[in-house]
Amino acid sequence: MKLTILKSVMNNIQETFSMYSYETGGVLLGNEGLISSFIFDEGIQHCDVSYIPDIKQLNTQIQSKMNTGFQVFGFVHSHFERRTLSVADIIYAKKIMELNHVDHIRMFLYVIKDKTLFCYIVRKDTDLLEFHLETVPIKEI
Numbered sequence: 001m002k003l004t005i006l007k008s009v010m011n012n013i014q015e016t017f018s019m020y021s022y023e024t025g026g027v028l029l030g031n032e033g034l035i036s037s038f039i040f041d042e043g044i045q046h047c048d049v050s051y052i053p054d055i056k057q058l059n060t061q062i063q064s065k066m067n068t069g070f071q072v073f074g075f076v077h078s079h080f081e082r083r084t085l086s087v088a089d090i091i092y093a094k095k096i097m098e099l100n101h102v103d104h105i106r107m108f109l110y111v112i113k114d115k116t117l118f119c120y121i122v123r124k125d126t127d128l129l130e131f132h133l134e135t136v137p138i139k140e141i
Contacts, residue, residue, distance in 0.1 A: 001033055002033055003033055003034075003035060003073060003106075003119070004033060004034050004035065005028075005034075005035040005117070006034065006035065006036050009028070009035055009036060009037065009038050010117065012038050013038055013076065013110055013117065014110075014115055016038070016040050017078045017110050017112055018112065018115075020042065020078075021080075022078045022079050022080040022112055023043070023049065023050055023051040023077065023078060023079070024040070024041065024042050024043055024051060024077065024078055025040075025041050025043065025051045025053055025075060025076055025077030025078065026038055026039050026040040026041045026058075026075070026076050026077075027039045027041070027058060027061075027062055027072060027074075027075055027076065028072075028073045028074055028075075028076055028106075028108055029062070029065050029066075029070040029071060029072055029073060030070060030071070030073060031069060031070060031071055035073050036070075037065060037070060038076070039058065039061045039062065039065070041053050041054055041057065041058050042054070050088060051077040051078075053075075073106055074105060074106030074107060074108050074119065075093075075096070075105070075106075075107055075108065076107075076108035076109070076110060076117075077089075077107075077108075077109065077110070078109070078110045078111070078112055079109060079110075079111055079112070080111070080112050080113055081111060081112070081113040081114070082111070083109070083111055083114070083116075083118060084109075084118075084120075085107055085109060085120055085122070089107060089109075090122055093105050093107050093122040094122065094124065097122070097124055103123060103124050103125075104121050104122065104123045104124070105121070105122050106119055106120070106121055106122075107119070107120045107121075107122055108120075
């Protein structure tokens with residue numbers, strides 16, 4: 001599935017992550033291949049070496065969005081300059097897949113130093129695949 005992200009969502013990700021040090025995160029949602037919503041999560045334990053999400057808070061917000069027709073496109077978190085997922089990121093992705101009985105998951109990575117968003121697909125049975133997102137400007141009314 002081809003994914004597109006609204007320019008306003010990309011701007012929100014850039015602004016939000018630039019206000020915090022790296023290793024914070026959130027969830028990207030939308031529908032029909034269009035990422036139109038970003039839920040930010042500072043995490044339950046803030047440190048510069050790993051992002052530990054506040055699962056309870058995130059699940060409440062995700063469920064609220066899903067009740068209005070949104071679907072989850074993946075999880076996003078920030079690194080300062082590393083452009084690839086860490087081993088811990090991949091292990092975390094595989095735990096999410098196991099708990100949700102899915103065979104793949106998208107993990108978005110925002111690199112603060114480069115102001116770039118990468119998207120990886122982590123699969124149960126293989127390593128990961130990288131792909132890039134397009135940004136789409138919002139029509140001004």
